[in-house]
Amino acid sequence: MLETFTNDTNEIQGRLSAWLIKHRLAHRPLGFDYQGVETLQVRSEDWLSIAVALYAYGFNYLRSQCVYDVAPGGLLASVYHLTKVQSNADQPEEVCIKIFVSRKNPKIPSVFWVWKGADFQERESYDMLGISYESHPRLKRILMPDSWIGWPLRKDYIVPNFYELQDAY
Template identity: 75%
Template sequence: MVFKENDSDFKNDSSLGFDYQGIETLQIKPDDWHSIVVILYVYGYNYLRSQSAYDVALGGLLASVYHLTRIEYGVDQPEEVCIKVFAPRSNPRISFVFWVWKSSDFQERESYDMLGISNENHPRLKRILMPESWIRWPLRKDYISPNFYKIQDAH
């Protein structure tokens, strides 16, 4: 399913089904993400395994993906959930989760640096892989490499 900015499916929080490992994937609206973070943490999802982002489709939405794990003592099989927060390409802003899961700091900064997904109120949101002077977002599907960039000889 390819979401566009004006799709009605994008407006509701819902389940996107299960992946090949049986982990449920949930779609969350950017406006609801702050509240959902609190709920997930209260219910024991105390470990952020990873955060990543991707461009859904050319001209479509951007997605920020969070893999969360619920770790309890004495449990051999931890519970996991995957959260996808879809943001409009024109203004990709979502709440940051650094205040709950400290490990999201550099991961959210990389999503900003490569795709332009801005995490509101992030304490240190700046480019970490590209120079500060870099224009635009290199991992977006509509990105065009600037003329001044040359691949250097590897020898």
């Protein structure tokens, strides 16, 4: 049996959420942002199949991917902003996908093979917050030196005392 973690509240369910339900893809509608962009929550284990379905639905452009630390010691969130780019479309359809993972073993399937633009964005997310994007072809640090210890944008990150930050100024 398909376990969708959607609810029946139509006021926060948009057209894309209805399409995902029709195709039995598990997600949770989170409503709309201030610009009217539909926001959905997806489980990490469901993300790759939903990403492929969204690409087939027409979301052919990964506008951005970012991560944030929800709270010290709490979850990490990976956010994907997708756009359906079509010719003669003055208002392209957009969607925001949020994936929350535990900070103890943060793993999310990479969508590099769906949207090549995810390459550097997922690498930066790995470098700054330590989310491992499974099956990414070049997942390694991109901003910090390879010798850097830890994930500097986590809210609970403590800078080791052996890094001489004053040398940077």
